[in-house]
Amino acid sequence: MARRAFAALALLALLVGLAAPVEARPTEASDPDVIQGSWIVTLVDGSDPAREGPALARQYGGAAGHIYDAVLGGFQFLGSDRAAANMSRNPRVQRVEVDRVLRLFSETIPTGVSRIRAAHATEPTSLSLDPPATGAGVSIAILDTGIETTHEDLSANIVRDLTDNVVGVSCIDGEGFEDDGHGHGTHVAGTAAAAAGNDKGVIGVASEAGLIPVKVLSKSGSGSWSSVACGVNWVTNNVSTYDIAVANMSLGGSGSAGDGCSSSALRQAICDSVAAGVTYSVAAGNSSDDAAKFVPAAYPEVITVSAFADYDGEPGPNGTCYRFVGPGGGIECDDGLATFTNDGEIVDVTAPGRWIYSSDKGNGYSEKSGTSMAAPHVAGVAALVKARYPGATPDDVRAHLQATGECPGVTANDGPGNCDPAGDAWYNDSDGFTEPLVNALWAATATALVTAPSTSEAGPEPDTGTLTGTVTDTDSTGAPIVGATVAIGGTSLSTTTG
Secondary structure (H helix, E strand, C coil), X not given: CHHHHHHHHHHHHHHCCCCCCCCCCCCCCCCCCEEEEEEEEEECCCCCHHHHHHHHHHHCCCEEEEEECCCCCEEEEECCHHHHHHHCCCCCEEEEEEEECCCCCCCECCHHHHHCCCCCCCCCCHHHCCCCCCCCXXXXXXXXXXXXXXXXXXXXXXXXXXXXXXXXXXXXXXXXXXXXXXXXXXXXXXXXHCCCCCCCCECCCCCCCEEEEXXXXXXXXXXXXXXXXXXXXXXXXXXXXCCEEEEEECECEECCCCCCHHHCHHHHHHHHHHHCCCEEEEECCCCCCEHHHEECCCCCCCEEEEEEECCCCCCCCCCCEEEECCCCCEEEECCEECCCCCECCCCCEEEECCCEEEEECCXXXXXXXXHHHHHHHHHHHHHHHHHHCCCCCHHHHHHHHHHCCECCCCCCCCCCCCCCCCCCXXXXXXXXXXXXXXXXXXXXXXXXXXXXXXXXXXXXXXXXXXXXXXXXXXXXXXXXXXXXXXXECCCCEEECCC
């Protein structure tokens, strides 16, 4: 039956003389990319489109537009649907096709970057300043699983030495710093400083800041205090050589701050690096617990970042809520803290961490959730501040981000608030301490740097201790990803891999 129907259709086509049928035009409602009244005509081989095109167009009651004499061998026909259908039957015509819209393959502004006003489509942004706030002249060290330095959206910002070699270090035996077999470090790097203006991928918060891969975690997402300290040491040794002003650590394990910088080797290493002028942005952790139970989040010398849930890139709750099941689950609504995030008094600021779209390994892109995704937003804003105020200390940067951040009930149109730590709280913020949401625009446009006295403390390195714990994260659906159970203090330190 199907064969007979096909034969009948073929015979009908021959009877009506459809030697080169015109492409059926979809309705505008079903395909808005079709351009009404414009067609692309290909003539048979050996034709002279410059001569024949205008004549054919006039013959069928239309006009010729572009002439394609070096390629295609045809012309643009401007006319009606009926005229195009009639022209398609002309023996000199090989094909008539609808004309369609083409657009730039433009970059995506992730909702997280948009939400903190780092690059917004409709509102004033840090990129629209004069000069733009891009983080140019500042480098961000990404202490993570490495960075895929050839990634199309990151390569332009990868720091290179005078002989054009990629700058970085690996503290993991057998794995290079340009080898990100996990993808976590590449995702973090994209949020902090993916390039703008290249029509590829995404835009990072500090779109012209340098990126330096410091591999302290293996492709499995695990490392050790010694590997992290190795990375911190390298960063500190190269502060002036490569303009390293900011470091991001989206990693952690259970532990506590102890009593001062000398309480542990890892805290001492970070204290010394902070004293050298490096601002550290650190993930708070994803256990729906007190961040003070996790290191390095518990260290007061770093900027500890919780995860904010934003679904639309716009200020103010939009009424959308989701229920997440399993560990770290619960009801979560737009413009509130994520259900999985750690919180507590030690947390300094919050930043978007739910469904964050960024670069990934294999020259790709992906969506991930976690405080791992929140911390690089803050690292990017810190780079904007350091680019504008090179003399700002890490404590100054923290104070500036807090003072220029957004508080509950404050929108981008209202300007910075003055969060009352024990006052109004974000949705899901039940610990009684309200951390501001970082705002790149307000931080970059503040009339002056907000300064604070240094709280860093130096001291001799002690022996390491031992502590154990389990690190968890969530995937893009909110489901928990359980990391390795780790022993910290000479063995392994797990990242929040999400």
